Amino acid sequence: MEMKILVFAETFDGLFKKSTYESVHYGASIAEAHGGSVLAVVIGKATPLVEDLGKYGASEVVHINPNETMNFDSSAYASLLDQIADEQGAQAVIISGTTNGRALSGALAWGWDAGLLSNAVTLPSQMNPTQVKTKCFSSKGFAHAQSSEERVIISFIPQSIGIQEHAVEASVTDVDMPVNSALQVVSADRVSGKVPLPEAECVVSAGRGLKGPENWGMIEELAQVLGASTACSKPVSDMGWRPHSEHVGQTGIAINPEIYFAIGISGAIQHLAGVSASKNIIVINKDPEAPFFKSADFGMVGDAFEIVPELTRAIAEIKNQG
Amino acid sequence: MANFVDRIENGADMKILVCISHVPDTTAKINFSAGGSSLVTDGMAFVINPNDEFGLARAMQLKESDGADVTVVNVGESHTEPTLRKALAIGADRAIRIDAAPVDASFVAAQLAHVIKDGGYDLIITGTESIDYNGNQVHAMISMANGLSLVYPCVGLQLDGTKATAIREIDGGKETVETTLPLIVAGKKGLVEESDLRIPNMRGIMMARSKPLEVLAPVDGAQRVSVATYEKPAERGQVAMFDNVQDLVKALHEDAKII
Numbered sequence: 001m002e003m004k005i006l007v008f009a010e011t012f013d014g015l016f017k018k019s020t021y022e023s024v025h026y027g028a029s030i031a032e033a034h035g036g037s038v039l040a041v042v043i044g045k046a047t048p049l050v051e052d053l054g055k056y057g058a059s060e061v062v063h064i065n066p067n068e069t070m071n072f073d074s075s076a077y078a079s080l081l082d083q084i085a086d087e088q089g090a091q092a093v094i095i096s097g098t099t100n101g102r103a104l105s106g107a108l109a110w111g112w113d114a115g116l117l118s119n120a121v122t123l124p125s126q127m128n129p130t131q132v133k134t135k136c137f138s139s140k141g142f143a144h145a146q147s148s149e150e151r152v153i154i155s156f157i158p159q160s161i162g163i164q165e166h167a168v169e170a171s172v173t174d175v176d177m178p179v180n181s182a183l184q185v186v187s188a189d190r191v192s193g194k195v196p197l198p199e200a201e202c203v204v205s206a207g208r209g210l211k212g213p214e215n216w217g218m219i220e221e222l223a224q225v226l227g228a229s230t231a232c233s234k235p236v237s238d239m240g241w242r243p244h245s246e247h248v249g250q251t252g253i254a255i256n257p258e259i260y261f262a263i264g265i266s267g268a269i270q271h272l273a274g275v276s277a278s279k280n281i282i283v284i285n286k287d288p289e290a291p292f293f294k295s296a297d298f299g300m301v302g303d304a305f306e307i308v309p310e311l312t313r314a315i316a317e318i319k320n321q322g
Numbered sequence: 323m324a325n326f327v328d329r330i331e332n333g334a335d336m337k338i339l340v341c342i343s344h345v346p347d348t349t350a351k352i353n354f355s356a357g358g359s360s361l362v363t364d365g366m367a368f369v370i371n372p373n374d375e376f377g378l379a380r381a382m383q384l385k386e387s388d389g390a391d392v393t394v395v396n397v398g399e400s401h402t403e404p405t406l407r408k409a410l411a412i413g414a415d416r417a418i419r420i421d422a423a424p425v426d427a428s429f430v431a432a433q434l435a436h437v438i439k440d441g442g443y444d445l446i447i448t449g450t451e452s453i454d455y456n457g458n459q460v461h462a463m464i465s466m467a468n469g470l471s472l473v474y475p476c477v478g479l480q481l482d483g484t485k486a487t488a489i490r491e492i493d494g495g496k497e498t499v500e501t502t503l504p505l506i507v508a509g510k511k512g513l514v515e516e517s518d519l520r521i522p523n524m525r526g527i528m529m530a531r532s533k534p535l536e537v538l539a540p541v542d543g544a545q546r547v548s549v550a551t552y553e554k555p556a557e558r559g560q561v562a563m564f565d566n567v568q569d570l571v572k573a574l575h576e577d578a579k580i581i
Binding site: 012075100102103105107119136147189237238299300301307318 | 546
């Protein structure tokens, strides 16, 4: 029997998240390698069209109209996916490890009696039993985790797989199913115009070396020319110079961008744990002995207050030419 | 199970359960045995999982402001007791240790779900994730197992009787949600500030010795995931150092082609 792979196609404010396309591609890659097809599940209004998921490899889309509320609730969403997975005879579920995706994965694993392989950083090396490389010990190690259940949920770290197209025609089924939640969202405070850190391709981060919150203007400017998100080290968020939501590291947010600029951050082991998955690390620090240089790809010793504005000008020049 | 709503509305203390993982210290160097079969723990210092510590501190604040009986629970073998004693020294009233190795999230969730079902807790606090296996799984599993709502990741919690107002992170922002107890919150920094964390004092340490630490046998729980092998991340290549911005930008743009 052909394996049916269910993919949770997450939306945010009615738009597909970038990692949703990555999830569909993840499912399609398993389907191609092991035989099977991809069924994407969308909850609520989605823009652009749900049919577009076909482009990334979904041959079927179940589009749930949740009637009134569609506030995220891990248990309520898990119940919907659980029902569809059973009806469709799904054997695997793919969920991208976004904030909501992580909670949903655990809830579904319990309700659907599945093995949950979370923090996957690759496609599975085998199915049945399913085994995949996962991040553990806050990026200080990897585990090849294996599910002893035939039913498996893989939650991967966004941006660890990438997005590819697998053009197929998607047939769409619309269904009405209520989201039954005891959680009522009363207000939302959304940072607009910035890519959330776990999904950012470029991150500019600064630490105590900046001496005070009033000096973040130059960090924002560098981030702006690069189209980057801004981040900070733990001491900076603990001192209230920057919001907790910008703290990257072991007890903050783990990131895996293409490019990570670390400015005035010494590189404590707890910080490295959250950022070492970055593909290219550029460290600027006045202390030539800063441990971060040992974990960097590009480094420059010097005063951030001189280097950063010059860097911003030089990069802006390149971007203007491009 | 005691009726929690009646209990709080009648002015009795609420019951809080804080779930605690026993994890390698944040500064620990991680090494695996030859062949990658297991974590090398020789000489390794273990601590209360940092995310759980924020939850424990919030429980202490609620105990002081509203009155609460705080239980800490860990699924682990006897070597995790110092971690539970530390939580008692910080101020928890009692501790429970489920005497079993925490083999995977599903097994741990089954143990905690049983404790929660028996204990009649009004508020259950976990961390968002433990810093060892980073699973982010157990809170959502116990939420399903016990039919309780989950706030994940919880970076703010206010209680007014049985009404709870919590702040949760979403990708790119925060949401304020309202719900009622009993409730599970998966906390991290923000639930309290770093400066609100408590360090056990001598009196706390002395008192912790005589606080109850109950050891329970595990209940049945399926292990669904195992680790075939571990490996360390690949070493990064040698860093390329630059002494002027022009050369650095040239290397990033023309050679590495990343900007």
